[in-house]
Amino acid sequence: MLRSEFELLLNRTLSPSRFKDYAPNGLQVEGKDEIHRVVTGVTANQTLINAAVEWQADAIFVHHGYFWKNESPEIVGMKYRRIATLIKNDINLYGYHLPLDAHPEYGNNAGLANVLGLGSREPLQSWLPIEESIGIVGELNEAMTLDAFQHLIEKGVGREVLFERVSDLPIKRVALCTGGAQGYIEQALKVKADVFITGEVSEQTIHIAREMGIHFIAAGHHATERFGAQAMAAFLDRQDDLQAIFIDVDNPA
Template sequence: MAKLQDIIQWCDQTLAAAEFKDYAPNGLQIEGKAEVNKILCAVTASQGAIEAAIDQGADLLLVHHGYFWKGEPYPITGMRGQRIKTLIKNDISLVGYHLPLDSHPTFGNNAAIADLLELEHLEPLDPNERRPIGNIGYLKQPMSPEAFKAYVSERLDYDAIHLPADKTEIQKVGFCTGGAQDFIHKAAAQNCDAYISGEVSERTFYEAQELNVHYFACGHHATEKYGVQRLTKAISQQFNIEYSYFELNNPI
């Protein structure tokens, strides 16, 4: 058993959450029980994840995509109202970390992608960022675009969408998980051979061609399911409490 506030304080400090300008509040979003015996983590605080937390007796739901995003309407009604009502009724805390969990060099989504793809000599995708959201890494050996598509698809367990460029070999790879397709411009500025993100837009097809950077869309959910698991495992070890992961295979 651990105190909720101790967990939040440890996470906030570990992830340097206060140093990020984000689109939603990082940390505790809905306060439940003061004591935590079990954590359930999930990519998104969907109704399915909330119901799983209830079924598994979790006191805290830790996610990458929480609530209260900039631009959302203030009234707590409809789908979001139902989710929040269910959490409060069952006294379950909701904790969300967005950009800090993309960026962290050990627990982050991008760090996990680098490990899975065995990318070496990591550097920031944007040299001006103190805490980089995206990164650049290098393959041990160059690959053809076709071989790299197969490699990425196998390692990330997702049928990657490849938007081709003219380069015949890939070794220098930029990457940023989730909905960061527009960072392909940053990858081009750093002379990357390829760029990986989660989502893809219609405009990205032309940008890959004209910027001459191979683009690989590997799924928003699929590229961001690692950070919450890494962080929650670390919390479990730090505070000696139980945890589990809820997977709802979102194909987007």
């Protein structure tokens, strides 16, 4: 597949033009003209790049790429080593941030909602269509005890979570937004969720949860954002003339 065809496939699938993002979505570092082998991952760190070189990948697809807003423009040190490895090995780098969070089938939020078995899904940002919302609200088939729900989410993300239980009330209505979205807890309150799940926690988040009466879970930024890269590896691997694999570089954050 030609590089231009590959990017067209990604853009048709993820619709980056819908989003005002903090980094460029699409091709970030140009490599070879033809793409047949693709590595996907959460973040374009050196370990992932080295693994892609070893697998002889033509392209890397990530959620966290490069050239973020307010990032220093100098290509030195760690940034130089990463980009130099890509260029020396003629590997294309594609980054898709908010589009990969929001996609209703391949997105991070959709993946987390799937492992929790959420139905009746609505946008967390209630003024947006669900395919543009950075977050999902959904319902469990039946209300769950706090212990049962903690077991369910820890199984889903493969790690222990921080769970701030603010009452003994069970959980039925769930709001979630993967990654560093702890600031959306107040929006979760507005949509009357019993619990809000994200990846990270700030000091003030716990006080909001306690004082406003909403259970809160921080399940890990990396752990909650594996889903999109995994789903895109499966999607790309189904395309003609492409092989794709997901490589996980674990991160406890």
